[in-house]
Amino acid sequence: MDKTVPQNGKSKRGGKRKAEVEATTTAKSSNVHPLADALMVLERVAQGDLSARVQALSGDDPAVVQLGELINRALSRAITSVSRDGIEKASELLVKVADEGDLTSWNVTSEDAQLRGLFDGVGRVLETQRTFVREINEAALRLSSSANEVLAASTQHETSSTEQAAAIHETTATMEELKHASAQIAENAGSVARVAEETLGAARSGRTAIHEFTTAMQQIRSDGLAVVDSISKLSKRVERIGTVVEVIDEIADRSDLLALNAALEGSRAGEAGKGFSIVAAEMRRLAENVLESTKEIKNLISEIRESTHAAAAAAEASRRATEQGEKLGSVAAQSVDGILSGVQETSDAARVINLATQQQRTATEQVVASMSEIEDVTRQTTQASRQATSAAADLAQLANRLAELIKRFRAD
Amino acid sequence: MIEAASASECSLLFFEIAGQTFAADPLEVVRVDRRDTDLPIVEIMPATPKGTRVLVAKTASGEFQLPVDRVMGVRRFPNSSLRRPPALALAVSGARANELMGVVLDGQTPVPIMDLKTISARAKSRAKARGR
Numbered sequence: 001m002d003k004t005v006p007q008n009g010k011s012k013r014g015g016k017r018k019a020e021v022e023a024t025t026t027a028k029s030s031n032v033h034p035l036a037d038a039l040m041v042l043e044r045v046a047q048g049d050l051s052a053r054v055q056a057l058s059g060d061d062p063a064v065v066q067l068g069e070l071i072n073r074a075l076s077r078a079i080t081s082v083s084r085d086g087i088e089k090a091s092e093l094l095v096k097v098a099d100e101g102d103l104t105s106w107n108v109t110s111e112d113a114q115l116r117g118l119f120d121g122v123g124r125v126l127e128t129q130r131t132f133v134r135e136i137n138e139a140a141l142r143l144s145s146s147a148n149e150v151l152a153a154s155t156q157h158e159t160s161s162t163e164q165a166a167a168i169h170e171t172t173a174t175m176e177e178l179k180h181a182s183a184q185i186a187e188n189a190g191s192v193a194r195v196a197e198e199t200l201g202a203a204r205s206g207r208t209a210i211h212e213f214t215t216a217m218q219q220i221r222s223d224g225l226a227v228v229d230s231i232s233k234l235s236k237r238v239e240r241i242g243t244v245v246e247v248i249d250e251i252a253d254r255s256d257l258l259a260l261n262a263a264l265e266g267s268r269a270g271e272a273g274k275g276f277s278i279v280a281a282e283m284r285r286l287a288e289n290v291l292e293s294t295k296e297i298k299n300l301i302s303e304i305r306e307s308t309h310a311a312a313a314a315a316e317a318s319r320r321a322t323e324q325g326e327k328l329g330s331v332a333a334q335s336v337d338g339i340l341s342g343v344q345e346t347s348d349a350a351r352v353i354n355l356a357t358q359q360q361r362t363a364t365e366q367v368v369a370s371m372s373e374i375e376d377v378t379r380q381t382t383q384a385s386r387q388a389t390s391a392a393a394d395l396a397q398l399a400n401r402l403a404e405l406i407k408r409f410r411a412d
Numbered sequence: 413m414i415e416a417a418s419a420s421e422c423s424l425l426f427f428e429i430a431g432q433t434f435a436a437d438p439l440e441v442v443r444v445d446r447r448d449t450d451l452p453i454v455e456i457m458p459a460t461p462k463g464t465r466v467l468v469a470k471t472a473s474g475e476f477q478l479p480v481d482r483v484m485g486v487r488r489f490p491n492s493s494l495r496r497p498p499a500l501a502l503a504v505s506g507a508r509a510n511e512l513m514g515v516v517l518d519g520q521t522p523v524p525i526m527d528l529k530t531i532s533a534r535a536k537s538r539a540k541a542r543g544r
């Protein structure tokens with residue numbers, strides 16, 4: 001504005017001088033009659049062109065030349081007056097634009113072609129500013145609305161992130177407890193598996209022991225039958241020995257009788273039977289020895305018979321006991337087989353549970369680690385949401401500020 | 413009368429009844445045998461012997477069996493060891509006086525010598541009495 005509006009008389013005089021020079025140059029070069037030239041200038045002035053000037057200021061008629069000069073001087077004065085009025089009005093409107101932001105009141109024009117171009121340019125600039133102000137105003141309103149929406153969304157997101165962080169923290173704590181519980185369960189399952197394995201080993205040992213027991217019982221029964229058979233044979237042989245001993249005893253008794261009678265005969269023979277009596281006595285002593293021996297043998301046979309009977313009774317009792325033992329062993333084997341089957345299933349189940357709990361513990365630890373990472377990310381998200389909320393709030397304030405600033409300009 | 417085995421010795425048959433030792437003249441014993449139920453039994457002592465041996469004696473009426481617990485054999489004794497039966501020996505043995513021939517000293521132990529013929533005759537007289 002300052003460059004287009006003349007600020008002092010020096011600038012005005014400079015412009016006037018320039019127009020006179022241009023008009024003089026044009027008239028001299030055209031070699032027109034001064035009066036005709038004056039008429040043409042007036043015609044142009046009538047048409048609103050105040051820049052026209054009389055060029056033909058030389059001639060024979062001084063009055064015409066003076067007329068031409070007066071016209072030029074009048075036009076120069078007129079232009080100066082019109083320009084001053086336009087510039088003042090333009091200054092007032094520009095001050096109004098600057099102070100009040102009023103872009104709608106620009107209606108300045110000028111008879112001066114140069115000022116008119118300047119005022120028209122300012123008018124187009126203000127029109128462009130009006131357009132800008134309208135668009136900026138609309139954009140500011142939209143920006144404010146969007147900033148408020150962003151602020152609301154950020155606030156909502158921040159709240160959600162905070163709640164999510166709290167929920168994730170709580171979930172992480174729960175998963176941490178679950179991890180400890182899973183570890184405890186895994187440890188207990190491992191203990192159960194170990195105990196089940198030991199029980200399984202004990203049950204297998206028990207089954208082996210029962211099998212060995214049953215085998216031993218069968219062997220004992222077999223041996224017992226052999227013993228019974230041997231006892232029976234022994235008893236028969238003892239009976240046979242007894243029979244033989246009876247025969248021997250009978251023979252010895254007869255021999256004793258014969259010896260006694262021989263001694264009697266020897267005594268009857270007097271001195272001649274003395275030697276006979278001695279032989280008879282010797283025979284009798286032998287017979288008595290045999291009888292003593294057979295008596296001992298009989299006693300031994302009797303003892304053997306009693307022992308054999310006792311052994312047979314014991315063997316029979318042993319046979320019954322071994323049969324009972326075999327039955328009990330069979331029952332025990334079936335029971336242990338059942339126990340072994342159950343313990344086997346228990347051991348398998350414990351092993352599966354142990355494996356599953358190990359996997360569960362690993363998975364839980366992974367989940368805990370993931371939850372920890374999620375918690376970190378959520379914490380960062382919450383922090384970012386707070387920053388975004390703060391930025392959105394700042395943006396909303398800036399949008400409001402911009403709207404307030406734009407409201408200073410009146411474009412409509 | 414005990415038959416002398418020689419001029420200075422005699423033979424005696426020793427036997428035992430109820431733990432008591434007795435002797436007899438071998439010539440009065442037909443034989444030593446087992447208990448035979450077919451022969452009449454004559455008890456030397458009131459106590460019943462539990463042994464299986466009998467001394468078979470012979471009288472005019474036949475043979476008798478005299479049960480004893482044990483026959484110990486024929487032994488020779490010097491005649492000097494023979495004694496007449498003392499009253500004490502009779503009392504101790506419980507034998508009848510006429511059925512005791514004497515006593516032989518077996519070392520310091522007096523052993524009664526039984527008269528089997530007299531004893532058999534006792535049995536014979538009993539049989540006659542039962543027959544009347």
